[in-house]
Amino acid sequence: MRRTWRIAGVTDAARARIGLARVAAAYGVPPLERIRFGTALSAHLRQCLTKGGTWRLTLTADTSAAALSAEDPATAGLTTDGPASGARCLLEAVVTPSREASAAGEPPWRTALVCPEAGPATEAGVVADDPAALAEALLGADEDTALVLRRLTEQEELVSFHREELQQTNQGVVALHAELDAAGRAQREAFAAERKARTEAERARRRLTFLADASAVLTASLNHHEILRRLPDLLMPVYAGRVEVRWFETEEPGRDAGPRLAAAEAAARTGRPQYAADHPGGLPGVDDQPPSEEDPARPLLCIPLPTRPAPLGVLTMSPPGERWDPDDAVMLVELTRRASIAIDNARRYEHNRDIAETLQRALLTRLPTPPDVELAARYLPATHGLNIGGDWYDAFRQPDGGVIAVVGDVTGHGLHAAVMMSQLRTALRAYAVDGGSPGRLLTRLHDFLHTLQPDLYATAVIARFHPDESTMTWAAAGHPPPVLREPDGRIRVLDDKPGAMLGIPLKQEIADHTVPMPPGSTLALYTDGLVERRARGIDPGIERLAAALGSFNPAELEADLEGAAEGILHPLLSDSERDDDVCLLLCRRREVGAR
CATH class of the missing domain: 3.60.40.10 (PPM-type phosphatase domain)
Structure with missing residues (x-):
């Protein structure tokens, strides 16, 4: 099928536009594709009328397989509603310029449309010249426009629905991310607390192990001088940087202890541990004292060796680092208490041994x-x-x-x-x-x-x-x-x-x-x-x-x-x-x- 329209004015363009729409409808082109096809043609015809002159619109229907297979990909994109496998006809519209436009180098305009049907349409494109036919065609175009508007409305509603659904999904994703972030934060806090508890437990285990081992070493000897000699070796360098034992039995009468031993004197007098430094120690069960005048920057911990009725001496030590951990200080006080018990037992044993040896010498x-x-x-x-x-x-x-x-x-x-x-x-x-x-x-x-x-x-x-x-x-x-x-x-x-x-x-x-x-x-x-x-x-x-x-x-x-x-x-x-x-x-x- 081949049909040609001569376009010299607006009426010719409208008649050609209506005829092309009827042919497309006769060949079973869906309304949306038909409207898209006609709109593209109308836009080009409008340009042609603006330029003036006489134009020719040729519409060709080709049902050959070669025409269908040779269809340009750009024109194939015009068919969206019908499956390509069912197409049996190709409508091709060509707008050619007049001789004046062709002489000016105006190229022909071409568009094509794949039709799902290939029925005969010999009279489909004929449009009468009376106004009634034009009015009928105008009303038909309004129906197509209404169909497009309905489709657009449906698409807008669908887009709105999907937009709302997407917004809800986004809110759910945001809430899920917030929950995951909170759960991750809680998990990290739990892991940190577990690591901290495990570290504290390991430190406590090391302290208890050291306390048990040191107690075994101190109680293994029944010589109090040997116990006093072993005590600094046990504490340095892990728990003390320097250790001194002030033993009251060896103090010279009237000896001035000096300012450096003021905390030691307080410990011996009160029977409580003393911490001498330029900052509060925060150690449980330990009293704070001013720093020593000899070395004010170096903290000192003075722990009495408690026995009845009065302390035997004072253990004075400096920290291995900047200061002591409070739990380490508690352990040091306990170790000093056990050392004093071991020393007191050794002294009692030495006293009883002297009595026993005297008795033995008297008997034998x-x-x-x-x-x-x-x-x-x-x-x-x-x-x-x-x-x-x-x-x-x-x-x-x-x-x-x-x-x-x-x-x-x-x-x-x-x-x-x-x-x-x-x-x-x-x-x-x-x-x-x-x-x-x-x-x-x-x-x-x-x-x-x-x-x-x-x-x-x-x-x-x-x-x-x-x-x-x-x-x-x-x-x-x-x-x-x-x-x-x-x-x-x-x-x-x-x-x-x-x-x-x-x-x-x-x-x-x-x-x-x-x-x-x-x-x-x-x-x-x-x-x-x-x-x-x-x-x-x-x-x-x-x-x-x-x-x-x-x-x-x-x-x-x-x-x-x-x-x-x-x-x-x-x-x-x-x-x-x-x-x-x-x-x-x-x-x-x-x-x-x-x-």
């Missing part, structure tokens, strides 16, 4: 020197650092010239056992004045202990030597057997039946035993601490004692009995830690007048 008297018997003794208490226990030895002469040698063991250790041992020792000496054999003496000690101390038990062995006899009489009550070395080096363990322990609720008569003991013989009396071990019992220890006594030659025993006692103790006590008192008494028989 010097051995006698009879002409026919040589004696050597060794005593080692079980209590560490306290030289006193329940084991004891003694030797003395009887009125008839005989010599009594005794080794005993009172149950328990320490001062109580030593006091009871002294009572037995005194009772034995009193009974021996009246004479009597070893068995008789032990029987009387048993009655004495059972009557006066029913809850106390003891063991003992007594040997009696007489210068007119070449024998030795002995008796034992629950005690390890004596070991006898004969002059030829042979060893005898005197394990004849002994009596029961002294003090048990049982009536007993302890028997005497007599063995030959010529000059050159050596008798070993001892307590179970020398030979008994928990893992092996007592018999292997007695065998080792016998072997040690038999290892000496007669000349060594005759020349140095004291050295022989040391030589016996060393191999027997070097294999394990001693947990009981040890007592050893060597008695060597010699010729009368040999020394």
Whole structure:
């Protein structure tokens, strides 16, 4: 189909415009595309009328596949409402200028439209010249315009709806962002609080660990001078930059402490820690003082060493940095308190040790020197650092010239056992004045202990030597057997039946035993601490004692009995830690007048 309109005025342009609209409608072009197509044409026709002259509008309908496939992409964009796959016709409008316009170089104007239908439209573009037809075409254009306006209204409503929906969405996104930001801030605050709590817990753990370790170090010693020496080494350099201990026992009378120790004097006077600096310390339980005149910029913490009735001294220290953490200061005060307790305990222990050693020296008297018997003794208490226990030895002469040698063991250790041992020792000496054999003496000690101390038990062995006899009489009550070395080096363990322990609720008569003991013989009396071990019992220890006594030659025993006692103790006590008192008494028989 091909149709041509000659346009020389407004009426011709309107008639061509109406005809083109009818053709597009006949070919099934949607209203919006039809209006867009006609509007573009009207705009160009308006320009043509402005320029003047005669113009020609040619409308061609081409249904060939080549025309459809060769459609220009710019013209293809005009089809928006119909699918391209259903198009069977291409409407092409060409406006060509008159000869005058063409001579002036005016190019032709061309536009195209793809139609969904290809029905015949031979009379569709014919427009009558009467006004009624033009009016009808004008009213039809108004209907198309109304349709466009309705579509525009729908689009505006849709845009408004989407705008409102988008605004609500934006508000929701903003609110969500605010919630996420608040949640993130709360999470960051929670993480920060957790890190802070974890850091504080780790610091507290380190303080408690240090306090426990330092307390163990301070209480490990029973020498108060050693504790004072260890205290600065424990504090520097982690908790203090410099440490001084002012010990009141070493202060010179009337000595002026000077301004630097004013806080220390206040601490000693009030018994409260003092903080001397040019700024408040803010330390719990610590009083603030003016800075020291010697070094005003350096803070000082003075903590008394509290004991009853008055402090023993003052610990003065400077911080490792600018100042102390309050929790560190609390820990330092607690450590100082524990140090003062350890020092006070060490001082009390040293005092008790001095008393015990004095008592021990009074109880373990010097051995006698009879002409026919040589004696050597060794005593080692079980209590560490306290030289006193329940084991004891003694030797003395009887009125008839005989010599009594005794080794005993009172149950328990320490001062109580030593006091009871002294009572037995005194009772034995009193009974021996009246004479009597070893068995008789032990029987009387048993009655004495059972009557006066029913809850106390003891063991003992007594040997009696007489210068007119070449024998030795002995008796034992629950005690390890004596070991006898004969002059030829042979060893005898005197394990004849002994009596029961002294003090048990049982009536007993302890028997005497007599063995030959010529000059050159050596008798070993001892307590179970020398030979008994928990893992092996007592018999292997007695065998080792016998072997040690038999290892000496007669000349060594005759020349140095004291050295022989040391030589016996060393191999027997070097294999394990001693947990009981040890007592050893060597008695060597010699010729009368040999020394």
